[in-house]
Amino acid sequence: MTNATRTEHDSMGTVQVPEQALWGAQTQRSLNNFAIAEDRVPTPLIHALARIKQAAAIVNARHGLISSDQCSLIVDAAAAIAEGHHDAQFPLRVWQTGSGTQTNMNLNEVISNLASLHAGEALGSHRPIHPNDHVNRSQSTNDAFPAAIHVAAVDAISRRLQPELQQLNEAFAIKAEAWGSIVKIGRTHLQDAVPLTLGQEASAWRDQIGTAARRIDTSLQEILPLPLGGTAVGTGLNAPRGFSVEAAAELQQLTGLPFTTAPNKFAVMASHDGLVNTMGQLRLLAVSLLKIANDIRLLACGPRAGLAELHLPENEPGSSIMPGKVNPTQCEAMAMVCTQVIGLDAAVAMAGAGGHLQMNVYKPLIGFNLLQAITLLTDACHCFRVAMVEGMEPNRARIQRDVEQSLMLVTPLTPVIGYDKASRIAKYAHDQGLDLKSAALDLGYVSAEEFDRVVDPAAMAAQQG
Structure with a gap:
């Protein structure tokens, strides 16, 4: 130009x-x-x-x-x-x-x-x-612009984000199935706890993603009804009778998405609570993804001085000074995206509350943040899945070693010998550098046969409910 x-x-x-x-x-x-x-x-x-x-x-x-x-x-x-x-x-x-x-x-x-x-x-x-x-x-910016935010958000979520969440959910489901027999030590308070399987741990990630996707899908029901046809303040001034219904029907044809007309234009034009709600569900997805990313980078920390239960794909060098270092970069990128989305949601919440009387004057901010969040989460989920989740593998030897050394395997002895004696076994084993069985036999609280019958990590990890 x-x-x-x-x-x-x-x-x-x-x-x-x-x-x-x-x-x-x-x-x-x-x-x-x-x-x-x-x-x-x-x-x-x-x-x-x-x-x-x-x-x-x-x-x-x-x-x-x-x-x-x-x-x-x-x-x-x-x-x-x-x-x-x-x-x-x-x-x-x-x-x-x-x-x-x-x-x-x-x-x-x-x-x-x-x-x-x-x-x-x-x-x-x-x-x-x-x-x-x-x-x-037959339009005003006051009804056309927020209607465009609705259309763009529903389209981006339906056609981009939700398919990506489905694929991420399936990737975790594959891991949960494949790792179902790998017994490992659980951790609460970042301290050793009783066993579970690595598959059970991955199933939590799978279901967090599935639940988040359903929440987002439910939120769309509130933004499929459009304010279009309300014109300046919701009355429909200067638009012909029936315009709102017909325009929504035409948008259905043009987009292939089930838009309708909002029954109360005053409500959806004076406030944008539906958009705020959808943004809130994106924030919840970000919360889940951040938890999952943090879990994975904790389980992968090492490779020799950390938990090292997971091997992550080695995608790029991790340090400009330390040769051979590889970092959990997909977890870090996801964490930054999630943190950003949580911040975007805070701004949208404030913007949604900032309208006055018949109009909210934060529309561009709401649309920008909502669509940016959808794009960030969609792209981050794709990279997270393709460059890390699909390729991560368990460190079976490390997991088995940690199970064998865990003091919390003493827990199923509690119903047999009581909490106090079981606690003494754990403390004695830790102080003397013994395994639990040796400590239990030294203290004379159980026989070798009874210990082997009761202290079975695989049985402990089996779901009870």
């Missing part, structure tokens, strides 16, 4: 716009006035808003509010935007007006100018399609 400009007009006067840009005066004003950092409105949100423009045009034409030719021009231009052909024409920062008005107008202006190019008219002429009168017909 050259430095040449053209003169654009809006209700506030004239603005100089880059000559070849498809945006117009209102977009340029936002670029000039909100040059804050480099965080752009997420591309998936732009694409979702373009789908809304398609749906609105179809319904408007059906009601005779725009002509069939105007409808075709809007639909074709919006489809091209939704398919990613004009991403460079949406340069606005997240940190703009809290309603997202300038991004909504960015869409309207680009669609108008694409129509002008198609018709052989000059950019900025608003012929044959006007950004407000035609592209924005």
Whole structure:
């Protein structure tokens, strides 16, 4: 794009716009006035808003509010935007007006100018399609922009995050099955505890992921209903009767997702509790993933001076100074992602609480954080699975050694000889450097045969319930 400009007009006067840009005066004003950092409105949100423009045009034409030719021009231009052909024409920062008005107008202006190019008219002429009168017909930013957040979030979760969570769940399920017979020492308070199997430990990770995925899926039921059709404050002013229902039906057709119209537009426009709830479920997923990543890096710590129960894939050198060092880098990347998502959720919660009366003016922040969290979690889960989980293996020799040396194997003796005697066996074994059986026999509390019958690590690890 050259430095040449053209003169654009809006209700506030004239603005100089880059000559070849498809945006117009209102977009340029936002670029000039909100040059804050480099965080752009997420591309998936732009694409979702373009789908809304398609749906609105179809319904408007059906009601005779725009002509069939105007409808075709809007639909074709919006489809091209939704398919990613004009991403460079949406340069606005997240940190703009809290309603997202300038991004909504960015869409309207680009669609108008694409129509002008198609018709052989000059950019900025608003012929044959006007950004407000035609592209924005029957809409307000106040209903269209949050509807776009809903559409983008449901699409990204349904088509990207949930399939990745399913694959991660399956990867842990494979490990849980394969490791079902490996008896190991459990740990509570980071101290030795009674045995379980490595498969049981992995099954906890599997089910944490499965439960988190179900929570997220349930949260979508609250954001499938759209505010579209509420226009400025929820009344539907300037939209034809039935617009909201018809527009939601068109979005179903365009996206293949089961969107409906919200029964109370006042509720979903004055607040964004559904989006806050979905973000909260992403935070819970991050909490689970952080716990899992921390478990795995603890179990893999070593290789000689730590627990060293797991061998992780060696993907890259771990140190610029220590030769041969390999680190649990996937765990570390996941931990950073999860920490970031937890922070994003805190901001969304504050933003959700920050609305006043009929409108929340933190919409770009909510959309940005929500979509960023979905992307971070999706990509991190993919890398975590492919570069680590699928390739990690148990250190059977180390696990067996730790089982044999554990003092907590004394626990099943408690019902036989009582807690106090069992405790004395453990303490005596530890103080004298003996194994439990030798300590028990020295103290004369049980016979060798009874000890072997009662102290069976595999039986202890068998699920009792």
